[in-house]
Amino acid sequence: MDDIENIGRQEVLQRYVAKKALQDLRSGTSIEGPMLQLLNHYPLFNYCRQETTENDKTILKDIAAAGQNELPLRRFCLKLLRQFEQHQDIKDFFQELWKKSSEYEIKLEVLWSLLSYGDLSEDIYAGISEHFDAANWDKWLPLIVEKLEGDSEEKTHVKELMKRYFNL
Amino acid sequence: MKKTKPENLPNVFSDVPSLPVVASRMLQIIADENSSLQDLKRVISMDQSFSSRLLKVANSPYYRASNTIADITDAITRIGFTTVQALVFAISLKDLRRPLNKVDFELWEHSLAVSVASGLIARDAGLSAGEPFVYGLLHDIGKVVINLSMKKEFAEVIQMSAQQDIPFYQAEQKVLGFDHGDMGKYVAEQWRLPANLAFVIANHHEDDILECQESNDLKKKTLVVKAADALCSSMEIGLTHSGDLSDQEWQFLKLTTAKKREALRARIVEEYKSYREFVMGASGR
Numbered sequence: 001m002d003d004i005e006n007i008g009r010q011e012v013l014q015r016y017v018a019k020k021a022l023q024d025l026r027s028g029t030s031i032e033g034p035m036l037q038l039l040n041h042y043p044l045f046n047y048c049r050q051e052t053t054e055n056d057k058t059i060l061k062d063i064a065a066a067g068q069n070e071l072p073l074r075r076f077c078l079k080l081l082r083q084f085e086q087h088q089d090i091k092d093f094f095q096e097l098w099k100k101s102s103e104y105e106i107k108l109e110v111l112w113s114l115l116s117y118g119d120l121s122e123d124i125y126a127g128i129s130e131h132f133d134a135a136n137w138d139k140w141l142p143l144i145v146e147k148l149e150g151d152s153e154e155k156t157h158v159k160e161l162m163k164r165y166f167n168l
Numbered sequence: 169m170k171k172t173k174p175e176n177l178p179n180v181f182s183d184v185p186s187l188p189v190v191a192s193r194m195l196q197i198i199a200d201e202n203s204s205l206q207d208l209k210r211v212i213s214m215d216q217s218f219s220s221r222l223l224k225v226a227n228s229p230y231y232r233a234s235n236t237i238a239d240i241t242d243a244i245t246r247i248g249f250t251t252v253q254a255l256v257f258a259i260s261l262k263d264l265r266r267p268l269n270k271v272d273f274e275l276w277e278h279s280l281a282v283s284v285a286s287g288l289i290a291r292d293a294g295l296s297a298g299e300p301f302v303y304g305l306l307h308d309i310g311k312v313v314i315n316l317s318m319k320k321e322f323a324e325v326i327q328m329s330a331q332q333d334i335p336f337y338q339a340e341q342k343v344l345g346f347d348h349g350d351m352g353k354y355v356a357e358q359w360r361l362p363a364n365l366a367f368v369i370a371n372h373h374e375d376d377i378l379e380c381q382e383s384n385d386l387k388k389k390t391l392v393v394k395a396a397d398a399l400c401s402s403m404e405i406g407l408t409h410s411g412d413l414s415d416q417e418w419q420f421l422k423l424t425t426a427k428k429r430e431a432l433r434a435r436i437v438e439e440y441k442s443y444r445e446f447v448m449g450a451s452g453r
Binding site: 112 | 183192195196198199201221224225228230247248250251253254255257258259261262264265
């Protein structure tokens with residue numbers, strides 16, 4: 001019984017935190033780094049996504065596109081936008097952001113959505129192959145392993161296997 | 169049984185790439201937060217390129233393990249799921265832009281059907297389905313490599329097999345001087361695939377399987393793939409033209425009656441359809 005109550009309490013707390021985070025984004029209140037770390041991870045991120053509505057698209061796009069904002073904040077907004085990835089305005093935004101951004105953190109966040117677009121242009125496809133190739137793996141490999149929730153040992157491991165067995 | 173390497177067999181060292189459609193499906197699964205680990209295991213199990221490479225890695229000295237692995241789930245467990253996902257990401261992105269080749273695609277369709285069929289026959293024969301599923305998927309890896317490295321000659325093989333109504337391996341012998349079993353055996357050795365798998369790849373068209381010195385278990389697994397190949401060929405799934413089994417071989421698998429084989433064909437079609445749809449979507453290509 002205690003366990004169930006505890007789980008219930010945690011859920012209420014997480015819903016509250018998610019609601020507060022979305023309110024802060026809408027009002028332009030800054031969210032601190034440690035809090036962003038938590039928001040970017042599951043299960044808290046799922047609650048944030050549930051709190052996001054179509055009306056938030058513009059503000060999320062603005063924050064994600066602004067190069068002066070912290071990368072974790074921009075990534076958080078891009079992750080929230082993924083649920084609207086098939087909306088034409090978001091498709092255009094992701095493609096534009098891919099072309100404009102130089103940061104791998106941003107490219108990786110939009111990459112997943114881009115790959116789901118059947119009508120993706122050849123130059124973006126070429127750009128994906130060019131950026132995520134062996135020559136640049138020190139830039140993207142740690143990010144992809146982190147995104148898959150692997151640890152630092154896993155990063156070394158993947159690199160070693162790719163070198164030895166996959167000719168990458 | 170295949171013993172020596174034919175003199176005119178060309179040296180092939182490259183890996184087989186994934187089909188763009190399969191690579192794309194793998195990436196979708198990694199990217200989709202709602203997809204399960206099971207989904208990724210399933211799609212990897214349907215990809216000749218990734219399955220063979222995972223087995224190669226899992227059985228490599230890098231892992232210093234004593235037992236040989238021939239099942240994809242075991243390979244993923246040994247390598248680690250995050251590592252496998254990261255590898256899938258890197259490899260699939262590379263293969264995503266490869267043009268879709270019709271022959272590659274039809275060879276994959278056939279291998280997938282034989283894979284599914286091998287799993288079903290194996291279960292009926294009291295074996296676990298994991299290994300035979302992989303054996304079925306990779307049984308024609310020799311054909312895939314020939315098509316990759318000798319496109320013009322392989323087109324001649326396809327034409328001769330259709331025009332003269334002879335199995336592929338006979339047409340290959342006439343055109344190339346060796347068959348896909350020879351090429352498969354060589355490739356399996358180059359890639360250091362498990363010995364039993366290499367045996368099945370090399371010998372699934374041989375007619376002396378029952379007389380060979382190997383264990384009954386390996387004979388049974390080889391015949392399971394041979395039977396799966398013959399049944400799928402009779403239903404013309406993918407690019408194939410294989411021979412039949414002898415009465416003795418069907419008997420060894422307890423599949424002597426036409427009624428039993430017909431029921432099996434119906435199950436193969438149903439299950440193959442579901443696997444194919446998982447990768448391609450319900451609309452097909």
